[in-house]
Amino acid sequence: MDFITQAAVKAVKELFDTDITPADINLQETRKEFEGQVTIVTFPFTRFSKKSPEQTGQVIGEYLEQNLAEVSSFNVIKGFLNISLSSTYWLEAFNTQILKDDFAVAKPNGQKVMVEYSSPNTNKPLHLGHVRNNLLGFSVAEILKADGYEVIKANLVNDRGIHICKSMLAWQKFGDGETPESAGIKGDHLVGKYYVIFDKEYKKQIEQLTETGQTEDEAKKNAPLIKEAQQMLQQWEAGNEEVINLWKTMNGWVYAGFDATYNSLGVDFDKYYYESDTYLLGKDIVDEGLASGVFFRKPDGSVWIDLTADGLDEKLVLRADGTSVYITQDMGTAQLKYDDFGMDQSIYVVGNEQDYHFKVLFLILDKLGKSWAKGLYHLSYGMVDLPSGKMKSREGTVVDADDLIAEMNMTAKTTTEALGKTDGFSDADKIALYHMIGMGALKYFLLKVEPKKRLLFDPNESIDFQGHTGPFIQYTHARIRSVLTRAGLDFGSKTDTTDLDPFERDLILILSKLPENISMAARDHNPAIIANYVYEVAKAYNKFYHEKSILQAEDETQKKFRLQLSSATANVLKKGMCLLGIDVPERM
Missing domain, CATH: 3.30.1360.70 (Arginyl tRNA synthetase N-terminal domain)
Incomplete structure (x- = not known):
């Protein structure tokens, strides 16, 4: 103002x-x-x-x-x-801003940003932690787009390494040719099953070796299974055709499974990077750092950087045998991404257990004189906990994303049917609605909390049509659409009313704040700002709805205005929820 x-x-x-x-x-x-x-x-x-x-x-x-x-x-x-x-001021804002088709559509700001999220391993299905990661990354990308940024959504897939070979070896030994089709299960779950089998058989071998007098550390190194897995990794790195073909086959199963989960979650990507393509990157950057004096070589041949003056420690960037460590690969991949897209910002959506790693990575790239290092940002987030005893996974350790989605759909079905909100729906429409509500509940619950905070997710609490939840906002949108459908008339694109009561004014006031909330959320990389904003919009509309008659308004001018106000509210709710990756129903 x-x-x-x-x-x-x-x-x-x-x-x-x-x-x-x-x-x-x-x-x-x-x-x-x-x-x-x-x-x-x-x-x-x-x-x-x-x-x-x-x-x-x-x-x-x-x-x-x-x-x-x-x-x-x-x-x-x-x-x-x-x-x-004055009412005149608010009505002018309503007519010239809020009612326009381009309301809250920012002009391109000339800035390009990459948001990297998901980053799964191809030895197991996506789990609850991945769900928060995917939803957070997708929402931040959509918010940045709405604020005028050109956005690239990227996924760096961890598709190689000893953990991948463990699943491959276990399938070779114990799989008897099983495929997703023959087993009747998703490919990522099948591969995850063999990763668990490897772990169980490996533990048996460790136990057997410790009984012969070896220490636990010795047994872990000498167990035949781990030695075979290490040999398989060496064969993969040497390009062994049989190993490579098995790797391609099993990763193909996993990717098909991931795609189905991503589709259910409603997230997507513009660019995939694969560790199998990037794990050798970074060695040129190490040479660069040695030449400039940023890195130093120890007598054993390993290469390090001394960050003690920055309050950190010495960091290994290349092993003595010349092989890469994670930071080596990450330096190379960061350079590759910049070479590919030349973005102004690069956002890494990764859990807070990696806070130190990214602090070191960004500092190293800055010391190397990379002009783009100042645009690197780690969007750190906390863990998601479940109430004790809720939704145990198949292995009893982590909750699979697919299990969580199925549970949310079932909870949505039970709650929705109990409230009688599906009368007149076909079976297909009911299934679609249950998924929309289930995913809306899940996404809203995870996104309404600031990313850095650890949170406790309760599926039943998230599906409440009266609380601070996604379904409450979805139901408000459906309620508005029902009012507009019943009105059945063209209520115009501009209001002719001259006065506002407090409920109408308050609703216009909060609707007008959508652009500033988008900008704040983009600046802070925080979807919770949008989530809590749309909740306030829904609350304001419900107050207005209960206090003021719409279809039975005193005169036609007032009726048309209130219908316009309702329509504008529905549009803001839809836009806001869309930024969270949440669909809103037309009826409920």
């Missing part, structure tokens, strides 16, 4: 003969318990007004009321000048 800021600057000049800048005006949203929509903090002005904060607010308020047509009234509470804006 620049016009208020500018008018306040002018008021201070004329009333107190003092020059200030717009930055000196502290403009806030008026607290709910007071009348008004905009508040100016007057305490800073007392040093030159030579009046109390209340008197200062009073004279500034009188000036604004006399000189700004948009100001209808004001009140002063201590050092806070609360300003009420």
Whole structure:
């Protein structure tokens, strides 16, 4: 509200003969318990007004009321000048901004950003941790797009290494030719099954060796299974045709499984990177760092960087035998991504257990003089916990994403049917609705909390049509669509009403805040800002809906306006939920 800021600057000049800048005006949203929509903090002005904060607010308020047509009234509470804006102002904002098709559609800002998320391993299915990762990454990407960024959604797949060979070896030894088709299960679950089998058989061998007198550490190294897995990895790296073909086959099973899960979650990617293509990258960067003196070589031939002056420690960047470590690969992949897309920002969506790793990676790239290193950002997030005893996985350790999705769909079905919200739906429509509600509940629950916070996810709590939940917002949208359908008329693209009551004004006020909430969420990489905003919109509409008659309004002008207001609210709810990756139903 620049016009208020500018008018306040002018008021201070004329009333107190003092020059200030717009930055000196502290403009806030008026607290709910007071009348008004905009508040100016007057305490800073007392040093030159030579009046109390209340008197200062009073004279500034009188000036604004006399000189700004948009100001209808004001009140002063201590050092806070609360300003009420006129119905004319809010109706103008409604007509010229909120009702427009391009409302909250930002113009391209010329900035390009990559958001890397998911990053699964191809030896097991996606799990609950991956769910938060995928939903967070997808939502941040959509929010950045809405704020005018060009966005590339990337997925770096960990498709090689000893853990992949463990699944391959176990299938070779114990699989008897089993395939996803013959087993009747998804490919990622089949491969995960053999990863678990490897672990069980490996533990048996360790136990047998310890019984012969070996220490546990010795047994872990000497167990025949682990030696065979290590040999298989060496064969893979040497390009052994048989091993490579098995690797391609089993990874193909996993990718088909992942695609089905991604489809159920409603997430997608523009670019895939594979560790099998990138694991040798980074060695040129190590040579670069040695030549510039950023890295140093120890007597055993290993290469390090000393970060003690930065409050960290010494970090290995290349082993003595010349093989890469994770940081080597990550340096090379970061360079590859920049070479591919030349983005201004690169966001890594990775759990908070990797906070130190990314601090080191970004610092190293900066010390190497990479111009793009300043644009690297680690979007760190906390773990997701489940109530004790809820939704155990097949292995009793982590919850598979597919199991979670199935559980959410079933919970949505039970809750929705109990409330009688599917009357008149075909069986196919019911299935689609249960999935929409189940996924809406899951996504909203995980995204309404700031990413850095650890959270406890309870499926039953997330599906509540009256609480701070996705289904409450979905139901509000369906309610509005029902009102508009029943109206059955063309209510125009511009309102002719001249006055607003507080419920209508409050609803317009909160609708007008969608663009600023998108910008804040993009700036902070925080979908919770959007999630909590759309909840406030839904609450404001339900207050309006219960207090004001829409279809039985006093006259046709008022009826058309309230229908326009309802339609605009539905559009804002849909846009906001879409930024969270959540669909909203037309009816419920």
